[in-house]
Amino acid sequence: MKKIISGVTVLVLAILFFSCNKEDHNSKKLCRGEGRWTVDFATNEIYDSTGKVIWDTTVNNVGELVLFRTGSLEALYGYRQAVFLVTDTAGTHAYPLEYVFDGKRITLKYCIAPYDINGTYSSAIDKKNEQQWEIYGSNGNTSAVTSLTGKFIMHLTRSK
Amino acid sequence: MKKIIFTSFLFLLHLHSNAQFNFSVGKTFYALKAPGFQTFFRTYDSAFVADIKTPFKSDFPTATGWSIKGGYVINKHDDGGVGFFYNSVTGVNVLKTKNEAVFLNDESRKTELHILDWNTDVALGVGGDNFHIAIIGSFLGHFNKLFCSYVYHDGSESFGPEKTLNGIFTANRLMAGYGAEVGVGIKYVQLVFKMQKIYKPFNKDGSTYLSFYSDLAGYKADAGSNGASSYPTEFIPANYGQFLADQLTSEINNNIIYISDRGWQYGLSLMFIIPGKD
Numbered sequence A: 001m002k003k004i005i006s007g008v009t010v011l012v013l014a015i016l017f018f019s020c021n022k023e024d025h026n027s028k029k030l031c032r033g034e035g036r037w038t039v040d041f042a043t044n045e046i047y048d049s050t051g052k053v054i055w056d057t058t059v060n061n062v063g064e065l066v067l068f069r070t071g072s073l074e075a076l077y078g079y080r081q082a083v084f085l086v087t088d089t090a091g092t093h094a095y096p097l098e099y100v101f102d103g104k105r106i107t108l109k110y111c112i113a114p115y116d117i118n119g120t121y122s123s124a125i126d127k128k129n130e131q132q133w134e135i136y137g138s139n140g141n142t143s144a145v146t147s148l149t150g151k152f153i154m155h156l157t158r159s160k
Numbered sequence B: 001m002k003k004i005i006f007t008s009f010l011f012l013l014h015l016h017s018n019a020q021f022n023f024s025v026g027k028t029f030y031a032l033k034a035p036g037f038q039t040f041f042r043t044y045d046s047a048f049v050a051d052i053k054t055p056f057k058s059d060f061p062t063a064t065g066w067s068i069k070g071g072y073v074i075n076k077h078d079d080g081g082v083g084f085f086y087n088s089v090t091g092v093n094v095l096k097t098k099n100e101a102v103f104l105n106d107e108s109r110k111t112e113l114h115i116l117d118w119n120t121d122v123a124l125g126v127g128g129d130n131f132h133i134a135i136i137g138s139f140l141g142h143f144n145k146l147f148c149s150y151v152y153h154d155g156s157e158s159f160g161p162e163k164t165l166n167g168i169f170t171a172n173r174l175m176a177g178y179g180a181e182v183g184v185g186i187k188y189v190q191l192v193f194k195m196q197k198i199y200k201p202f203n204k205d206g207s208t209y210l211s212f213y214s215d216l217a218g219y220k221a222d223a224g225s226n227g228a229s230s231y232p233t234e235f236i237p238a239n240y241g242q243f244l245a246d247q248l249t250s251e252i253n254n255n256i257i258y259i260s261d262r263g264w265q266y267g268l269s270l271m272f273i274i275p276g277k278d
Helices: A003-016 B003-016 B036-049 B216-226 B240-245
Strands: A035-047 A053-071 A080-089 A090-100 A105-109 A119-126 A129-136 A148-158 B020-033 B052-054 B063-077 B083-103 B108-129 B131-151 B167-186 B188-201 B260-275
Touching: A003 A090, A105 B083, A105 B216, A119 A148, B020 B083, B020 B188, B036 B083, B036 B240, B063 B108, B063 B260, B083 B131, B108 B167, B167 B260
Parallel strands: none
Antiparallel strands: A035 A053, A035 A148, A053 A080, A080 A090, A090 A105, A105 A119, A119 A129, A129 A148, B020 B063, B020 B260, B052 B083, B063 B083, B083 B108, B108 B131, B131 B167, B167 B188, B188 B260
C-alpha cells in the first residue's frame, strides 16, 4: 500500500513539474480562452506640471480585439496575429495587426484602423477577464527625470 | 517524449531501489552580492545626484521567496542508531528582491530582480530516526529577470519606451553551490535548515553567451534600427554615466551587466519522506 501511495505521488509531482507550457507562460491571462476582448473605452489625459488633469477625452465602445495564438511573420520577436473589429454605420470592418505580450508590456502594430491603437503599452490591470493597457507621455529627455504629461488608457473586458 | 522518458525513469527508479521518495516546501533567503548592479546603482545615483530624494541602496537587499523540491533519500541506520544519510533532490527556488531610487518629484526608478533557480542538490552525511546532518553540493540553472520600470507620481508603473531604461531584462547562467543542512523532526517529517554558498563555477569574469542582462523586445529592435541617438536600451548598463555620455557605443564597450550575483542562500523547509520498501 505504501509503495502504491508513494508511486502515485511520484507520478503526480512529475506531471506537475512538467505540465507548464513555457511558451505561453507570460501571456496566460491574456490569451486563455478564445482571446476576444471588447475595448470598452479609450481615454486620453493630459496633465499639467502638478499632475492635475487639464484635458481629457474618452471614446466608448471602441471595438473588439481578437487575439490569436498563431505567430505572425515577426514570430522571432514573439509577435502573434490579431484582428481589430470596428463597427460603424457601414458595418463591421476587420483590421489585421500584430501583437506581443510579455506579462508587463503589450505592443500592437500594423493596425490601420481609423482609431489608432498602435504602440507599446504597460499593463496596469492583468486579470483573466479584465485588462487595462496604458501608454505614458513625459516631457524632455528619455534618460532624465521628467514628469508625467499624458496618459492613454485602453480598458478591455473579455467578450461574452 | 523526453518528459515521458524522464517520468518513467523516476517511477521505475522508485520501484526498484531502497530509496524513499521525499518532497519539501519552504522559505528561502538569498543574501546576494551583485557587483554589476552595485556599479549601476552607484553611477545612477551620481548621475541624478541633484534630483534624488532617496538614492538606490548600494546593492540589492536579501532576496526572499519559496522553494519546492522532490527527490530520493536513503537513510540507513539501526533502530535508534545513527547511520548513512544520502539525499538527492531537484526543484525550484523562486526569489525576489527590489531596489528603488526616489526623485524629488516623488517619481522613482524601480528595479526588481526575480530569480528562478532550477537546482539539483546532493546531500551526504549521517542521520537517524529523527535527525540528519549533511554537507551539500548543488548545481543551479540560474534564470534571472530584471523588471526595470519608472513609477510616476500617480503610482503608474511604466515599462514603456518613453524612458530609456524601462524593460524586462533576462540573463541565464549555470551556477553552483556548497554548504550544509540539518534536519530534525519525527520519522517521516523533518524541519530542515540549509545554508549554501552560491558561486560561479567557471569563467568567473563573466562574458558567457546569454549571461548578460538583455531585453530583445521587438519594439526596442525597431527603435534601435532607425539610427536615433536615444532609444529604449536593450542592455542594462553597468556604468550609467558612461551610458549617458554615449549610448550607442555603450554595448560595444562592454558596458553591460553579466550575471555576477553570489552569496549565501538560506532555507528553512519541511521535508516529507514517503515510506518506500519496508
